[in-house]
Structure formats: structure tokens, C-alpha cells
Amino acid sequence: MAAVTEDFLRKCQVQHNETLGRFVVASRNIGAGETVLVEQPTLLLANNADRRCCNCHRLTSAFCGQCRLMPLCAECASHEARDCERLANLQLLEQQVDQLQAHTEVAGALKYLLLREHTESQAQYDELLQMESQLAVRRDTDIWRHYQEQVIAPLQATGLLLQLHKGADINAELLQRLLGIADINAYEIRAPESGGAMRGIYMRAALFAHSCMPNLVTAIDEQRHIKVYANRAIAAGEILYNCYTNILLGTEERRHILKTGKCFDCQCARCLDPTELGTHLSSFVCSSCPGGYIVRQPETGVWQCLLNAEHTLKAEFVANVLERAKEEVFHARDDIYRLELLLVKLGRLLHGNHYIMLDLKQHIASILRQILQNMAHRPNRKVYERKIRLCQEILLVLKVVAPGLNRLKAIALYELANTQAELGRKLYSEQELNAADLLIELQQTEVMTREALRMLLYEPISTPEGQLARNMLRELKELQNDMKALQQANDDVVN
Numbered sequence: 396m397a398a399v400t401e402d403f404l405r406k407c408q409v410q411h412n413e414t415l416g417r418f419v420v421a422s423r424n425i426g427a428g429e430t431v432l433v434e435q436p437t438l439l440l441a442n443n444a445d446r447r448c449c450n451c452h453r454l455t456s457a458f459c460g461q462c463r464l465m466p467l468c469a470e471c472a473s474h475e476a477r478d479c480e481r482l483a484n485l486q487l488l489e490q491q492v493d494q495l496q497a498h499t500e501v502a503g504a505l506k507y508l509l510l511r512e513h514t515e516s517q518a519q520y521d522e523l524l525q526m527e528s529q530l531a532v533r534r535d536t537d538i539w540r541h542y543q544e545q546v547i548a549p550l551q552a553t554g555l556l557l558q559l560h561k562g563a564d565i566n567a568e569l570l571q572r573l574l575g576i577a578d579i580n581a582y583e584i585r586a587p588e589s590g591g592a593m594r595g596i597y598m599r600a601a602l603f604a605h606s607c608m609p610n611l612v613t614a615i616d617e618q619r620h621i622k623v624y625a626n627r628a629i630a631a632g633e634i635l636y637n638c639y640t641n642i643l644l645g646t647e648e649r650r651h652i653l654k655t656g657k658c659f660d661c662q663c664a665r666c667l668d669p670t671e672l673g674t675h676l677s678s679f680v681c682s683s684c685p686g687g688y689i690v691r692q693p694e695t696g697v698w699q700c701l702l703n704a705e706h707t708l709k710a711e712f713v714a715n716v717l718e719r720a721k722e723e724v725f726h727a728r729d730d731i732y733r734l735e736l737l738l739v740k741l742g743r744l745l746h747g748n749h750y751i752m753l754d755l756k757q758h759i760a761s762i763l764r765q766i767l768q769n770m771a772h773r774p775n776r777k778v779y780e781r782k783i784r785l786c787q788e789i790l791l792v793l794k795v796v797a798p799g800l801n802r803l804k805a806i807a808l809y810e811l812a813n814t815q816a817e818l819g820r821k822l823y824s825e826q827e828l829n830a831a832d833l834l835i836e837l838q839q840t841e842v843m844t845r846e847a848l849r850m851l852l853y854e855p856i857s858t859p860e861g862q863l864a865r866n867m868l869r870e871l872k873e874l875q876n877d878m879k880a881l882q883q884a885n886d887d888v889v890n
């Protein structure tokens with residue numbers, strides 16, 4: 396595969412303005428689901444503080460026996476030969492090697508620097524240097540000082556830099572720039588171990604601007620190729636937006652992540668609307684007004700009731716409640732009774748759609764899924780109904796903040812469809828539903844499953860969502876067979 400597919404060149408145009416820096420615009424109409432870009436990573440990096448094998452990317456504490464500077468796990472015999480050879484040729488004393496090995500983040504910086512060591516990768520390095528680093532904003536901040544201590548000082552102290560190509564040019568400023576480029580532009584990608592994360596630098600995919608209501612979806616497959624596709628129809632001239640944060644966080648949290656991690660203030664429609672487009676993902680309950688909700692006014696930062704502006708909350712109180720709520724959610728993890736109690740308790744303070752309430756609901760729904768999958772638990776009707784309700788509540792919010800094709804929405808819809816079908820079958824087997832009623836239930840399941848499948852069709856096959864889409868297709872066929880059999884049974888009864 397070419398580093399960047401033709402799609403990008405045919406459908407996109409890179410522009411520049413004061414606010415966004417470089418950004419991407421659709422140069423022609425793009426249909427929902429249409430691919431905008433498929434790209435290989437230029438660099439794969441461990442998250443700061445993780446040490447990963449530079450060949451297989453598993454966590455490791457071992458180093459390559461040849462170059463001694465790149466992490467290499469016991470199962471991998473070698474890594475990229477030209478890099479290994481280049482590093483092995485450096486004149487370093489044992490204690491200097493020890494010093495470099497002791498600083499985990501040095502390996503990531505070396506990956507950048509190695510690009511400028513080889514003529515074949517010089518162009519990539521030059522292109523990389525054009526990426527946004529937010530050097531001015533990050534200067535003298537905590538992360539700046541951290542990199543100075545953990546990466547720059549060891550590289551300078553050991554004299555390694557001076558042995559590289561035009562080594563005298565590699566000063567602290569250049570290194571901060573390279574490290575900033577990784578922080579500002581990298582995509583989080585799945586690491587080999589379950590639940591682990593690492594980072595990938597994709598030079599074209601990094602150009603998309605951010606919105607909390609994006610018009611793009613990104614998916615990263617097993618080979619770590621990124622695929623970017625439209626989540627809705629996009630007209631020529633529209634800016635293409637990705638979402639750099641979790642879409643189900645509240646405005647203050649999303650903006651905090653964007654400010655501290657990516658160094659900008661998001662001004663999208665969702666961030667500027669105190670009710671978050673009516674979802675109330677950040678709203679508090681007003682204890683004085685029945686049905687009143689307290690929201691943060693973006694211009695003043697004041698937390699005010701929508702029904703009576705004199706009813707306010709102090710920002711410190713809000714921050715305190717949220718901090719304690721997050722702690723309680725964390726401690727209640729996996730305990731469905733504690734989670735349900737917490738939902739009731741927090742529901743007195745937070746809107747039912749508040750992002751912490753949604754997080755709780757997602758936890759409870761996933762525990763219920765496990766209970767329902769294990770028939771030994773003999774779940775009763777209430778368990779099914781509870782899960783159905785939770786899925787519906789989560790979906791209501793997702794439909795607003797993620798109106799187009801969206802993985803989370805697809806999964807929630809599939810969960811809902813499945814649970815409804817299971818409940819229908821259970822009631823039928825207990826003779827509480829007749830064949831005609833079950834048929835109606837299954838017809839609804841079919842509609843929902845098709846809709847969920849439609850949203851996952853564009854996912855690369857080797858992603859978990861791509862696999863889910865395959866399973867859904869199989870289940871849809873089984874469902875259609877069941878429906879035919881039921882229809883037959885029903886017709887026989889009627890005739």
C-alpha cells in the first residue's frame with residue numbers, strides 16, 4: 396500500500412488559517428461512509444513511561460544486544476537493521492548506555508532522530524518537522540521540564556547527539572519540537588496486550604482539525620493502518636473534523652483535555668451550548684426548582700439554573716462533587732449493586748444524562764450483558780428490561796452528539812436489539828408471548844440490527860468492530876430464519 400491512498404489527494408485539500416493552522420477541506424462532495432484516507436504510520440511510539448519492544452511493540456524491560464539502545468523483547472531477534480547498525484556504531488561507554496537505558500522516553504526521541512540519519516527517510520523527517528508542535532505554548536511548562544530532564548539532558552550528557560548526522564544542530568529546542576509534535580499529533584492506538592495503548596504518528600491524518608461534533612470516523616486496523624471515513628454526507632468546501640477526545644465526556648472535561656494536551660480552546664457549537672445541544676451531559680439538578688437544571692454559562696463560567704438564574708452553584712462545589720463521584724464510580728467498578736445505588740445517589744445531584752451517570756449506565760449495562768450471557772444465572776425478565784432501558788438512555792444521548800455513523804451508537808443499538816430479541820424468545824418459551832407477538836419483536840430487532848450493521852460496514856475487517864459487523868451479519872441471517880419459521884407457524888395457526 397502506498398503511504399497515503401489516492402483518496403486523500405482526490406477528495407481533500409489542505410488549507411491554512413490563523414485559528415486552526417493547517418486543516419483539511421473536502422474538495423468535492425463526499426458520501427456517508429466514503430473513505431477519505433488510508434495511511435500507514437510514519438512512527439509507532441510507546442506512551443510516555445512505557446517501554447515497548449521496537450519490533451513487536453509488546454511491553455518489555457530488555458534491550459537489543461547489538462545497538463543496546465532500543466528496547467527489544469526476548470522473543471524478537473532483531474529490529475530494523477539500518478537503525479540497529481547506526482546506533483551500534485556510536486561510540487558510547489557502558490555507563491553512558493546505562494544512563495540512556497534508564498530514561499525510558501529516550502527511545503522514542505531516538506526514533507525521530509533516526510529518520511534524519513538515513514537519506515531514504517530524510518524527506519519523512521522534513522515533513523514531520525512541519526507538523527504542529529505548540530512549542531511556544533509548551534515552553535517552560537511541566538511537560539517541557541519533564542522532557543528536559545528525562546530525554547534531553549541524558550542525550551546531551553552522553554554526547555550521543557554530537558555523533559549523529561549534523562549533530563551540532565540537534566539542540567534542546569529541536570528536541571522539544573520533535574517531542575511536542577508527537578504529543579500534539581499522535582493517535583492513540585491499541586497495543587498488543589489487551590487494554591493497552593500506544594501512539595501512532597500519521598502525517599496526513601494528523602492534519603484534520605478537531606470538533607466535538609466531528610464529520611469523520613477513524614479506525615485503526617491490525618496492521619496499524621488508519622482509515623478515515625465520513626460519518627455523514629459532506630459537501631465540497633466543508634472542513635473535515637475529527638474528534639480528539641472521548642465524545643461522551645462533558646464540555647469542561649473535553650476542553651480541559653484539548654487545552655492541556657493539544658493546546659487550544661475548542662469553540663465548536665457543542666462547547667458553546669451550555670446544555671450541550673439539549674443532552675445535559677454536564678448539567679446539575681437544581682435543588683430549588685422542580686425540573687430545573689444548573690448549567691455552566693460559557694461566557695461567564697457561572698453555574699446557573701435554566702429556570703431561575705439566581706440559583707447558582709460555586710465552581711469549587713461542582714469540581715468537588717465530580718471528583719468524589721469519579722472516585723466512587725471507580726471503587727464501585729464491577730459491583731452491580733453498588734453501581735445501581737450510586738446511580739440513585741448521584742441522580743439527586745446530576746442530570747440523568749450527565750457524563751458520569753452515562754459512564755455508570757455503561758458499566759451496569761456491560762455487567763448485565765455478562766449476566767445475560769451466562770444462563771446459569773437464570774436471569775429474570777427484570778434483568779432484560781433493565782438492560783434495555785439503559786441502552787435506550789445511552790442511545791438517546793448518542794443520537795444527538797454523534798448523529799451520523801458512529802461505533803458506540805452501533806454497539807449500543809446492537810445490544811438493545813439483541814436484548815429485546817432474547818427477552819422476546821424467553822417470554823415466548825414461557826408462553827407469555829404468542830408467535831405473532833414474538834414475530835413483531837423480532838421484526839423490530841431486525842430493523843435495529845440492520846441499522847447497527849449499516850454503521851459498522853465501513854470498519855476495517857480486522858478491527859474488533861469489523862469482526863462484530865461480521866458476527867452481526869451471521870446473526871441477522873439466523874434471525875431471518877427464525878422469523879420465517881415463526882411466520883410459518885403463525886400462518887399454520889391462522890389457516
Ligand SMILES: C[S@@+](CC[C@H](N)C(=O)[O-])C[C@H]1O[C@@H](n2cnc3c(N)ncnc32)[C@H](O)[C@@H]1O
Binds near residue numbers: 661
Ligand atoms: C493534530 S494538529 C492538526 C494539524 C495542525 N493544525 C497543523 O497545522 O499541523 C492539532 C493542532 O491543530 C490546531 N487545531 C485543531 N483543531 C482545532 C480547533 N477546533 N480549534 C483550534 N485549533 C485547532 C491546534 O493548534 C492543535 O494543536
